[in-house]
Amino acid sequence: MRTVILATLGSAAMLLGAYAFQHLGGMAPCKLCLWQRWPHAAAILIGVIILLTKQCRLAWLGAVAALTTSAIGFYHAGVEQGWWEGPTSCTSTGIANLSSEELLNQILAAPLVRCDDIAWQLAGISMAGWNAIISLGLVALWVQAARRA
Template sequence: MTLSLPRGAALLAGAGSLGLLLGAFGFQYIGAIPPCPMCLWQRWPHALAAILGVAAATTGRVRLCALAGAAAMTVSTGLGIFHSGVERHWWDGPSTCTSSAQQGLEGSALFDQIMNAPLVRCDEIAWDLAGLSMPNFNAIFSLLLLALWIATFAAAWRR
């Protein structure tokens, strides 16, 4: 099967998201770095984009898939930026995956807070490379994939 440029670009964008997903699973299962809840949120747009890449290549509905892929990567970029800010303590994250000391707690209330604290926290950097954490890399690569989805849409539009 010969792929047109837009279909090939869509497949490449989907493959990029699949690669990021496989990398995340590699860190989780091979590197023994469990994901926090926000890390799991960031996986969903990539799973959708991977499916959209295959759908665009096989069905020919490139424009629709490219728009949906661009939307998914916009969400992924936003989640990556938000999570990056939570990790760096620029803003607060969801209370379900961050920990903050409560002033004035005593005895059983303090014990309950400790026991109910998340096992993997969103406000701690689990891994970094050259000062960039996994959510930083997700935001960067998602932004690049967003550009590819937009270029894919433009190429399909011209056809």
């Protein structure tokens, strides 16, 4: 049960950290940032259910949730680094061959926070990258808890 508690608290800490950056640090999340939050919320819910029901086999679902947020984090970090294109609804696109009306429409339709901008980084790794890395550690905790079931 200790690993379930650690994994659950890990996702809670990641989610609280994201909200702290948003509400205390003034960093509005982009679309991909928001997508990364949902699996953490699911992992927290799964952890609470396990702790209440003692059904440790459900820890596999926690592992899936943590792996999902990690995958989204790696995808988001790749978008930020320009390794691949992100969703067109939250990344910048080229303006070549656009009429002035099309350009104005693109500007007006652009989201306030772009997914391909790095808002904050530590040691050259963005928040999305840190989420991906730390969440892989949470996957390991969930798998360990599931194997003990």
